[in-house]
Amino acid sequence: MDFNDTPEEAEFRAEVKAWLAKHAPGHELPPGATLDDADEVARGKAWQRELYDGGYAGILLSKSLGGRGGTIVEAVVFDEEEKKYNLPKGPYIGIGLGMALPVIGKHGTDEQIKKFVEPTLKGELTWCQLFSEPAAGSDLAAVRTRAVKEGDAYVVNGQKVWSSWAHHSDWGILVVRTDPKAVKHKGLTFFVVDMKSPGIEIRPIRQISGASDFNETFLSDVRIPEGDRIGAEGEGWACCMTVLMGERLNQGEEGRIEALMQYAADTPMEGATALDDPAVRLSLATAYAEERAAKYFQARLRTMVSRGENPGALAAMMKLTYASRLQQTSGLAMEIRGMDALAPHEDVIPTRQLWHDYIWSTALRIAGGADEVLRNQISERVLGMPGEMRADKGVPFDELK
Amino acid sequence: MNFDLAEEQKMLAEQARGLLGKQSSPDRLRELIDAGAEWDEPLWASLSELGFPGARIPEEYGGLGLGDLDLGVISEEVGRAVAAVPFYASIVCAADAIQRFGSDEQKEAWLPRLACGEVVGTLAHAEGRQGWWPKSSSVSCRAGKLSGVKTPVGDAGIASLAVVYCAYEGKPALALVELDGETVERRKLDGFDQLRAHYALTFKDTPASLLEASVGDEDGLRTLTDRMSVQASFEAVGGAEACVYMARDYAMDRQIFGRSLASYQAIKHKLADILVATEFARSNAFFAGWASDNAPAELAVAAAAVRLSAINAYEQAARENLQVHGGIGYTFEADCHFHYRRERTLAITLGPRQYWADRLVTHVPGKQMETA
Numbered sequence: 001m002d003f004n005d006t007p008e009e010a011e012f013r014a015e016v017k018a019w020l021a022k023h024a025p026g027h028e029l030p031p032g033a034t035l036d037d038a039d040e041v042a043r044g045k046a047w048q049r050e051l052y053d054g055g056y057a058g059i060l061l062s063k064s065l066g067g068r069g070g071t072i073v074e075a076v077v078f079d080e081e082e083k084k085y086n087l088p089k090g091p092y093i094g095i096g097l098g099m100a101l102p103v104i105g106k107h108g109t110d111e112q113i114k115k116f117v118e119p120t121l122k123g124e125l126t127w128c129q130l131f132s133e134p135a136a137g138s139d140l141a142a143v144r145t146r147a148v149k150e151g152d153a154y155v156v157n158g159q160k161v162w163s164s165w166a167h168h169s170d171w172g173i174l175v176v177r178t179d180p181k182a183v184k185h186k187g188l189t190f191f192v193v194d195m196k197s198p199g200i201e202i203r204p205i206r207q208i209s210g211a212s213d214f215n216e217t218f219l220s221d222v223r224i225p226e227g228d229r230i231g232a233e234g235e236g237w238a239c240c241m242t243v244l245m246g247e248r249l250n251q252g253e254e255g256r257i258e259a260l261m262q263y264a265a266d267t268p269m270e271g272a273t274a275l276d277d278p279a280v281r282l283s284l285a286t287a288y289a290e291e292r293a294a295k296y297f298q299a300r301l302r303t304m305v306s307r308g309e310n311p312g313a314l315a316a317m318m319k320l321t322y323a324s325r326l327q328q329t330s331g332l333a334m335e336i337r338g339m340d341a342l343a344p345h346e347d348v349i350p351t352r353q354l355w356h357d358y359i360w361s362t363a364l365r366i367a368g369g370a371d372e373v374l375r376n377q378i379s380e381r382v383l384g385m386p387g388e389m390r391a392d393k394g395v396p397f398d399e400l401k
Numbered sequence: 402m403n404f405d406l407a408e409e410q411k412m413l414a415e416q417a418r419g420l421l422g423k424q425s426s427p428d429r430l431r432e433l434i435d436a437g438a439e440w441d442e443p444l445w446a447s448l449s450e451l452g453f454p455g456a457r458i459p460e461e462y463g464g465l466g467l468g469d470l471d472l473g474v475i476s477e478e479v480g481r482a483v484a485a486v487p488f489y490a491s492i493v494c495a496a497d498a499i500q501r502f503g504s505d506e507q508k509e510a511w512l513p514r515l516a517c518g519e520v521v522g523t524l525a526h527a528e529g530r531q532g533w534w535p536k537s538s539s540v541s542c543r544a545g546k547l548s549g550v551k552t553p554v555g556d557a558g559i560a561s562l563a564v565v566y567c568a569y570e571g572k573p574a575l576a577l578v579e580l581d582g583e584t585v586e587r588r589k590l591d592g593f594d595q596l597r598a599h600y601a602l603t604f605k606d607t608p609a610s611l612l613e614a615s616v617g618d619e620d621g622l623r624t625l626t627d628r629m630s631v632q633a634s635f636e637a638v639g640g641a642e643a644c645v646y647m648a649r650d651y652a653m654d655r656q657i658f659g660r661s662l663a664s665y666q667a668i669k670h671k672l673a674d675i676l677v678a679t680e681f682a683r684s685n686a687f688f689a690g691w692a693s694d695n696a697p698a699e700l701a702v703a704a705a706a707v708r709l710s711a712i713n714a715y716e717q718a719a720r721e722n723l724q725v726h727g728g729i730g731y732t733f734e735a736d737c738h739f740h741y742r743r744e745r746t747l748a749i750t751l752g753p754r755q756y757w758a759d760r761l762v763t764h765v766p767g768k769q770m771e772t773a
């Protein structure tokens with residue numbers, strides 16, 4: 001076991017550090033800034049372009065696809081160094097790199113790869129994910145949006161929901177039902193869709209945070225050329241799995257608890273500070289222990305990946321604990337600061353961050369695999385326990401109640 | 402043994418629940434947030450018409466002269482509805498402080514007006530990072546003038562009267578201050594709870610009248626906060642119960658993998674555990690409400706116990722209710738967020754859990770002897 005960089009890794013790190021020092025500062029956002037969405041997307045695209053020019057866009061993507069063909073360790077090293085700057089890295093970039101490219105790379109044709117990979121790496125194309133529907137979330141295979149083949153195009157009708165950043169995306173990855181006579185998972189087909197296509201209507205949904213960065217997306221007689229189908233008809237579920245695997249592996253662990261300790265130390269309490277209080281120490285130390293465990297657990301997962309092994313549902317453990325810990329500890333830190341955290345009398349950036357985290361943690365516990373779903377995955381796929389009884393098993397979709 | 406609410410108390414609760422259910426619907430709450438409203442003034446008027454603000458205020462001062470448990474059942478309904486009214490600030494806190502520490506003139510001057518809802522009061526105790534109730538206040542009262550900063554103060558934008566925790570000749574004290582004068586600066590703060598506004602109050606030689614009986618009475622002040630804790634806990638119990646049933650109803654309607662979401666054990670157990678926590682908190686609340694009226698010697702432990710159990714129940718309930726809703730729960734159009742935010746207010750307003758843990762342990766019978 002060795003936690004130090006190998007000589008090659010150290011060299012790569014030094015190179016990355018130098019490159020970032022030169023290029024990142026010009027793209028940094030002012031701390032605590034809230035930008036309007038369009039501005040944020042523009043800045044995100046510009047940074048992505050910079051990464052492309054530097055040869056750092058798509059580190060894990062194979063060379064044949066136009067990526068760097070690097071190792072997972074290189075991706076981690078880059079990520080660690082990049083995080084030291086406050087850069088615009090939103091889902092509008094992440095969905096393209098982490099979801100669209102892997103699925104196009106694996107299931108797409110050469111033509112599709114040619115059309116989409118390079119512009120996405122360059123930040124010229126942004127993407128949204130059109131998977132979830134009002135009646136299909138955790139149960140994604142229940143999607144009802146229909147595509148019917150007409151000549152050399154598919155005509156799509158239905159409704160998607162929670163489409164993050166769809167209002168600022170050029171293209172979408174879309175899963176729809178092409179065969180209602182087949183059982184749920186089998187009748188699905190995957191597409192990429194130009195978000196400017198006639199018949200697409202995007203309506204913002206207001207979130208509890210006050211922002212509206214996700215949407216309802218209505219599709220009415222949207223014509224998608226056959227050439228934008230990814231994989232074969234009926235291959236939609238396999239494509240979704242490719243996307244969701246990518247989603248899981250991208251989840252990184254950011255150390256937060258140290259900052260909370262500082263926050264406690266900045267809170268006076270009984271002639272000392274809150275950090276001197278035994279109860280505060282116990283809770284923050286417990287959280288810190290868990291956070292460290294997650295960091296080293298992730299290192300184990302990355303080691304597996306670098307050896308070509310698939311961590312599968314083990315990766316769910318990271319997300320499950322991260323989301324809950326974020327909720328638990330941001331709520332706790334508000335309690336530690338006390339009433340001033342409910343309504344600070346001066347603009348305190350850490351307090352604002354806690355509000356953000358306490359709200360955002362609720363979304364994290366739901367999106368991309370909700371807690372309960374992840375627990376099922378861990379118990380069924382890691383522990384080998386039987387799945388829940390399913391009323392929909394083996395039943396053609398159109399015969400389901 | 403009869404450890405149940407009396408018929409009249411049940412009726413009172415029903416009446417409050419009916420009115421709040423009708424006038425303080427989730428849509429109404431959204432409307433208030435959108436309008437940036439400080440409070441639901443028409444609702445306050447309706448509550449006042451039925452005498453709710455005066456429930457615990459003695460009849461001689463225009464109230465109904467009811468007890469702490471009666472007030473508790475109303476607090477519970479306010480919590481269930483996340484109503485945007487200053488019931489806690491004006492009645493639970495300010496009126497109680499005046500009632501317990503005020504002179505006859507002070508009571509005569511203010512209690513009738515608080516009882517009928519015409520005047521809104523608040524209690525200013527916190528001092529920013531120094532805490533919810535600093536041992537020695539940095540706000541001083543000298544020769545009838547108050548100076549210093551209190552922050553954050555709930556509902557201080559609509560209040561015209563504040564009871565201010567301050568220092569008088571080096572001793573802790575409460576002073577009455579009218580907020581409408583030139584010598585008080587009120588600054589609205591950006592707050593986490595969208596239905597209860599908080600303010601920073603700066604006093605500059607503001608005319609103030611001491612609540613004489615409060616001066617140096619540390620035990621009495623603690624009892625006041627015990628009583629506040631009982632009512633805030635009732636509020637939390639109402640909120641927690643609302644969350645449990647909201648989650649239950651949603652799960653019953655939602656189909657996942659060909660089954661009702663409510664049929665999954667993970668969801669059933671989650672909600673069952675929270676219901677247990679809520680019923681336990683309510684039981685502690687009943688006892689604390691009763692003790693507050695009938696067994697003052699037991700109040701400290703009862704108030705601390707209910708505080709700890711009610712915070713815990715509401716915290717779990719508010720979080721898991723949103724969780725059970727999935728993506729919908731994260732939207733403004735769903736009703737989960739009112740509780741998710743209000744829960745933090747109730748958990749934090751009365752100081753850290755350590756304070757209450759300490760109060761509980763030092764007052765558990767037998768322990769007093771040891772530490773004395």
Ligand SMILES: Cc1cc2nc3c(=O)[nH]c(=O)nc-3n(C[C@H](O)[C@H](O)[C@H](O)COP(=O)(O)OP(=O)(O)OC[C@H]3O[C@@H](n4cnc5c(N)ncnc54)[C@H](O)[C@@H]3O)c2cc1C
Binds near residue numbers: 138162368662726
């Ligand atoms: C901020 C945010 C951004 C999002 N962005 C996108 C996006 O860009 N594109 C997109 O397609 N989707 C997006 N989503 C949707 C997300 O993928 C879904 O919310 C998620 O899959 C859960 O589905 P649901 O909301 O329908 O909840 P449901 O599936 O209805 O779940 C409700 C509750 O039931 C629980 N549950 C589910 N199954 C079981 C079970 N078997 N046993 C016990 N409990 C169970 C869940 O854990 C949850 O608590 C986003 C969601 C959020 C919150």
